[in-house]
Amino acid sequence: MVAPTEGYNLRLYVAGQTPKSVAAIANLQKICETHLPGRYNITIIDLMKDPALAQRDQIVAIPTLIRHLPEPLKRIIGDLSNAEKVLVGLDIAPT
Amino acid sequence: MAQDPNACAGGCVKADVKSEQLPTIEKAPTGIQGLDEITYGGLPKGRPTLLCGSAGCGKTLFSMTFLYNGAVQFDEPGVFIAFEEQPGDLIKNVGSLSYDVERLIAEKKLAIDHVHIERNEIEESGDYDLEGLFIRLGFAIDSIGAKRVVIDTIETLFGGLDNPAILRAELRRLFEWLKEKGVTAIITGERGDGTLTRHGLEEYVSDCVILLDNRVVDQLATRRMRIVKYRGSAHGTNEYPFIIDEEGITVMPITSTGLSHDASTERITSGIADLDAMLEGKGFYRGSSILISGMAGSGKSTTSAHFADAACRRGERCIYFAMEESPTQIIRNMRAIGLDLQRWVDKGLLKFSAKRPSLFGLETHLASMHRDVELFDPSSVVVDPISALLGAGVTGDVQSMILRLVDFLKARAITAFFTNLTHGKTENATTDIAISSLMDAWLLLYNRESNGEHNRELYLLKARGIAHSNQVREFLITSEGIKLRDVYVGPEGVLTGSARIQQEAKEAAERLLRDQDATRRAREIERRRRQIAAQIEVLQAQLAGEEEEAGMLEGEATAREQRLAKDRAQLALNRSASRQDNQEKGR
Numbered sequence: 001m002v003a004p005t006e007g008y009n010l011r012l013y014v015a016g017q018t019p020k021s022v023a024a025i026a027n028l029q030k031i032c033e034t035h036l037p038g039r040y041n042i043t044i045i046d047l048m049k050d051p052a053l054a055q056r057d058q059i060v061a062i063p064t065l066i067r068h069l070p071e072p073l074k075r076i077i078g079d080l081s082n083a084e085k086v087l088v089g090l091d092i093a094p095t
Numbered sequence: 096m097a098q099d100p101n102a103c104a105g106g107c108v109k110a111d112v113k114s115e116q117l118p119t120i121e122k123a124p125t126g127i128q129g130l131d132e133i134t135y136g137g138l139p140k141g142r143p144t145l146l147c148g149s150a151g152c153g154k155t156l157f158s159m160t161f162l163y164n165g166a167v168q169f170d171e172p173g174v175f176i177a178f179e180e181q182p183g184d185l186i187k188n189v190g191s192l193s194y195d196v197e198r199l200i201a202e203k204k205l206a207i208d209h210v211h212i213e214r215n216e217i218e219e220s221g222d223y224d225l226e227g228l229f230i231r232l233g234f235a236i237d238s239i240g241a242k243r244v245v246i247d248t249i250e251t252l253f254g255g256l257d258n259p260a261i262l263r264a265e266l267r268r269l270f271e272w273l274k275e276k277g278v279t280a281i282i283t284g285e286r287g288d289g290t291l292t293r294h295g296l297e298e299y300v301s302d303c304v305i306l307l308d309n310r311v312v313d314q315l316a317t318r319r320m321r322i323v324k325y326r327g328s329a330h331g332t333n334e335y336p337f338i339i340d341e342e343g344i345t346v347m348p349i350t351s352t353g354l355s356h357d358a359s360t361e362r363i364t365s366g367i368a369d370l371d372a373m374l375e376g377k378g379f380y381r382g383s384s385i386l387i388s389g390m391a392g393s394g395k396s397t398t399s400a401h402f403a404d405a406a407c408r409r410g411e412r413c414i415y416f417a418m419e420e421s422p423t424q425i426i427r428n429m430r431a432i433g434l435d436l437q438r439w440v441d442k443g444l445l446k447f448s449a450k451r452p453s454l455f456g457l458e459t460h461l462a463s464m465h466r467d468v469e470l471f472d473p474s475s476v477v478v479d480p481i482s483a484l485l486g487a488g489v490t491g492d493v494q495s496m497i498l499r500l501v502d503f504l505k506a507r508a509i510t511a512f513f514t515n516l517t518h519g520k521t522e523n524a525t526t527d528i529a530i531s532s533l534m535d536a537w538l539l540l541y542n543r544e545s546n547g548e549h550n551r552e553l554y555l556l557k558a559r560g561i562a563h564s565n566q567v568r569e570f571l572i573t574s575e576g577i578k579l580r581d582v583y584v585g586p587e588g589v590l591t592g593s594a595r596i597q598q599e600a601k602e603a604a605e606r607l608l609r610d611q612d613a614t615r616r617a618r619e620i621e622r623r624r625r626q627i628a629a630q631i632e633v634l635q636a637q638l639a640g641e642e643e644e645a646g647m648l649e650g651e652a653t654a655r656e657q658r659l660a661k662d663r664a665q666l667a668l669n670r671s672a673s674r675q676d677n678q679e680k681g682r
Contacts (some may be wrong), residue, residue: 015226027221047227051234058211059227061256074218077256081221089218 008032008040008090009069015062016048020079024063027080035092065089120327123171123243123279126164127157128469129346133331134322138303143270143280145300147291148307153318153339154283155180157307158245159189160344161281163196165243166204171279173243174235175207178251182207192343206235212255219257225265229272236278244273244280250294270299291323302326308334317456320346336458338466347462358382359508366405367398369579370538373555373564379536380560381474382508384501386481386531388515389540394551394572395514396420398538399477400429400436401577402512406475407439413475414446414467418483422447433575446471452483457496460484465503476504480514481530494530501533535559540570543591550592553579569595 012028014021025044032040047054047062057066067074067090076089087093122136131137138144138161148154162173177185185207186196199205208231236244249269252262273280282300284292291297297304304323309316319334337346362377365385371378379385385402387395399415406413417425425447426436439445448467452460468476478500484493497513504511513534531537536558542549551570555563568579569591583590583598590598 013227015230018226020222020224023221047230051230054227054231054234055208059231060210060212060225060252061223061228062226062230063223064227073216075216076218076220078219078221078223083220085218085220089220 007069008036008067009043010040010090011043011045011057011066011068013045013047013054013057013059013062013064013066016046018062021063023079023081024065027083027086028065031080031083031086035087067091122328123165124169125161126168127160127344127346128466129335129337130320130344133335133346134303134325135329138279138281139325139328140279141274141277142302143273143282143300144303144305145284145292145296146281146305146307147284147286147296149286149309152286152307152309153337153344154307155185155247156189156192156339157344158247158281158283159185159194159196160192162205162243162245163189163194163199165279166199171242172204172239173206173245174232174239174241174278175205176232176235176244176246176249177207177209178212178246178248180209180247182209191341192339193341194343203239206239206241208232208235210251212251214255214257217255223258223261225252225262225269228265229269233276236276242278244278245283246280247283248285249282250284250292250296253294266296267299303328312456315453315456317458319458336456336462338459338462340463342466342470345462345466347458347465357508363409363510364405365398366401366403366408367577367579369568369577370398370553370555373566373568373579374558374561375563377561379510379558381510382505383535383559384505384511384513384533385536385538386513386515386534387538387540388517388531390517390542393540393542394570394577395516395540396425396479397429397432397572397577398540399479399512399514400425400434403445403475403477404429404434404436404439406473406510407436407442407444410444411474412444412446412471413439413477414448414471414473416464416467416476416478417447417449418452418478418480420449420479422449431574432572432577446473452485457484457492461496461500464500468504468507468509473509475510475512477512478514479512480516482514482516497530498533501530536561541567545591546594548592552582552591 010028010032012024014024028042032042045053047059053059061077063077063079065076065080065086067076074089074091076086078085080086120142121140122134122138123140124131124137125134146154146157159175162175165171165173175185180188189196196205196207200207210228210231232244235241249266252266253259256262270282282296284294284296286306287293287295291304291306301324303325306321306323308319308321310319311317318337318339320337321334322330322332335346337344359381361381362374362379363381364371364378365374387398389395403413403415415422415425420428422440426440429436436445440447446467448464450460450463454460455463464478481497484496501511513530515530534557537556539554539556541552541554543552551572552567553570554567555565557563567582567589569582571578571580580595583595
């Protein structure tokens, strides 16, 4: 399997500053720093501020992480506390 | 008692107390014909209602109708959260009910949000909640000021997400949240094995639960609806049939009809003058149920057509429920006997509703008949033949269905004409469906075989409240319609048809003979009278002659008498002279 060469474009959907949201942001940053140093780009979207995006991007659970790039689109829900599952979900081979 | 609602625990006056004194729950009308009646006003306003049923029983259409009617009739915008169908499909599907959903969306009276969840696209890692769904729902509600919400089918979440514990907690939160929002919601759920819903949604939504069912009995499907519970409200508890067709959804609260209808004293013609004559010359009572039973080809449909024609002639509307013939066929056949039904159809007075009994189940038949009656509002109805419905269900069901139909028509003061096909013996005073006791009037049509031909006879077996004729009449279908003739009853027995004609000819000949005899005898008498008169004349002439002679004789006698007297006097005179002589001589 060829490792993706382009950068990871990730979006994390949260709803306000809930403990789960805060935990998810922290967990994501930690995972990316460990496994994708310099190859990632995280956008955090607060649906409380922009609720219309929930429908557009088909968000049901919070927090939801969507990998836009590389293709195909991947979704991971939860506070990302299980790093192994996040890596599987993002198709990142553990280093 | 009214002061203390607890005094009557048995519920004897509770209903009154509730409606007068205690606050009742507000209701959101669904606009679905019939449903608002059996729920006494609609679904609980501001609360979620669970709508459950197996696949294909009409949950989605039901919910969409609720939203559509809300937006169009009650100015309550609605949100449809679809878990199963794409908005495009949904719009197309309800387009078959002539719901213009796209227009409502454009007018911001309706919003559709499709929630797509695919298990294999989602990886779960750690704790989560469904706040995203709440946000979407909240956003959709706020964007159009929705008062109504449909969530169809939320149980899809159980298939899409792994953690049932989180889901259950979130569902509980969702329903609480909907209540707080004050929206009237319908949550649909797939029927589970032995439970109302597969994932036990009824635990969370407990204010109102409606169960839809599409049952197949003898290859005929009937949709039924039942209100399983309705907290804080009275409701009809039966299973009610409902139909989905191009007119939308109609629920039939038909078992609720009672025997409280008014009895009209107005009389209406049966359309057959001779039959009216058997009914005190005035015909049937308006609003009565008339059964006409007979074997095949005994003239039931023709009689019905006369009845329908008579109703239209009065300028009243009539529905002809044809179970065995197509409208054009009926019109053609009736034209042959001088009835032009087409003109009434053209004028909008006569409506044919031709449906095969096997087209759908009994309840659906009844429901569609109800709907036709409600929409067309006729004064008369013909069901031809009611016995055909036997093919649509078992006898007991058919009977109860017809009972409800009769009740329904009576309650609306509609005069109903039912035909019933009988088999076997000609004089069969029972009906296959045992409905004769429901009927106010019962006409029997026989088709009797005698002398190598079949002749139709009509007998008015009963007519409640009418001093009707007890005579069997011969029933003739002529090119000018139906005519009733007195049958020949006499020493030769009861004769009909050619036998009657023959007998009548025989009698006419006899009568002629009798007439001739009488004239002959009259002539004879006249002749003898004249003869006697002539004899009298002769005798009188004779008498006159004799009288004349007698007179003559008398005259002669008198003359002779006078002559004699004169002679005697002369003689005496002569004698006295001579006596002097004699005396002289003798001395």
